[in-house]
Amino acid sequence: MKLFNKDITQTSTAALPADQQGPIRIKGLNHWFGSGEARKQALFDIDLTIERGSLVILMGASGSGKTTLLTLAGCLRDVQDGSVQLLGQELNGADENVLVACRRRLGFIFQAHNLHESLTAMQNVRMGLDVHGPQARKDWKAPASHLLNLVGLGDRLDYLPGNLSGGQKQRVAVARALVGNPDVVFADEPTAALDKESGHQVVSLLKRLGTERNTTTLMVTHDNKVLEMADRIITMEEGRIVKDELPHR
Numbered sequence: 172m173k174l175f176n177k178d179i180t181q182t183s184t185a186a187l188p189a190d191q192q193g194p195i196r197i198k199g200l201n202h203w204f205g206s207g208e209a210r211k212q213a214l215f216d217i218d219l220t221i222e223r224g225s226l227v228i229l230m231g232a233s234g235s236g237k238t239t240l241l242t243l244a245g246c247l248r249d250v251q252d253g254s255v256q257l258l259g260q261e262l263n264g265a266d267e268n269v270l271v272a273c274r275r276r277l278g279f280i281f282q283a284h285n286l287h288e289s290l291t292a293m294q295n296v297r298m299g300l301d302v303h304g305p306q307a308r309k310d311w312k313a314p315a316s317h318l319l320n321l322v323g324l325g326d327r328l329d330y331l332p333g334n335l336s337g338g339q340k341q342r343v344a345v346a347r348a349l350v351g352n353p354d355v356v357f358a359d360e361p362t363a364a365l366d367k368e369s370g371h372q373v374v375s376l377l378k379r380l381g382t383e384r385n386t387t388t389l390m391v392t393h394d395n396k397v398l399e400m401a402d403r404i405i406t407m408e409e410g411r412i413v414k415d416e417l418p419h420r
């Protein structure tokens with residue numbers, strides 16, 4: 172089965188240069204939080220290139236810098252030092268127009284699903300198209316229900332978040348991240364609130380996107396049960412990448 176119908180594949184606006192050598196290319200990246208006495212380095216000299224279409228898992232203890240790295244690569248935080256190239260664009264010093272164009276091609280799934288409580292599952296998924304053009308927003312119903320079906324919520328389309336379980340809400344957030352047909356998906360513990368089976372379903376969906384659409388996924392997880400699906404597993408420790416390996420299959 173194809174994941175997307177024609178209408179949504181057209182929503183990806185490819186106004187940015189081609190990214191021949193990997194959609195994420197990071198070199199010499201350092202990052203600090205705080206200022207003065209409280210200034211603390213969170214990332215140290217990160218080098219990382221991620222291949223198109225791959226599913227890369229980021230692991231490491233709490234506080235090791237995973238979310239910081241993800242948000243810098245996903246243009247949600249300003250790059251202070253070093254180079255982050257996303258989809259062929261340098262993010263260090265990039266102006267807001269470039270960042271907006273980049274973000275349009277991304278999907279995000281966060282630890283906290285942050286759904287709008289007053290909107291139904293369908294309407295929440297529609298929010299994923301807000302940064303896209305008017306046509307994508309107009310034709311939102313078919314792709315939104317398609318995605319909700321794919322994550323197993325076909326019978327909950329009109330439910331409000333308050334009437335969904337934690338795992339179901341997380342799956343709505345996954346559908347919202349994917350509805351804009353992103354080139355790169357950044358996911359921060361997307362399976363944390365899910366049972367084994369739905370966690371597996373979500374990660375297999377991301378994996379399938381990689382195969383069928385060449386979508387690249389960078390995902391933080393502590394979930395050992397999904398590691399085997401990764402193309403690559405990167406481990407961080409105290410702000411540094413300490414391991415970069417293939418999964419044991």
Ligand SMILES: Nc1ncnc2c1ncn2[C@@H]1O[C@H](COP(=O)(O)OP(=O)(O)OP(=O)(O)O)[C@@H](O)[C@H]1O
Nearest residue numbers: 204205212213231232233234235236237238239240
């Ligand atoms: N907004 C912030 N202000 C100050 N320090 C921060 C901020 N965000 C993160 N840090 C610090 O940077 C370091 C890395 O944090 P980060 O959130 O990237 O860790 P993480 O690996 O995602 O951890 P977790 O598994 O708990 O989510 C930590 O020492 C953290 O305290």
Ligand SMILES: [Mg+2]
Nearest residue numbers: 237238239359
């Ligand atoms: Mg984190």
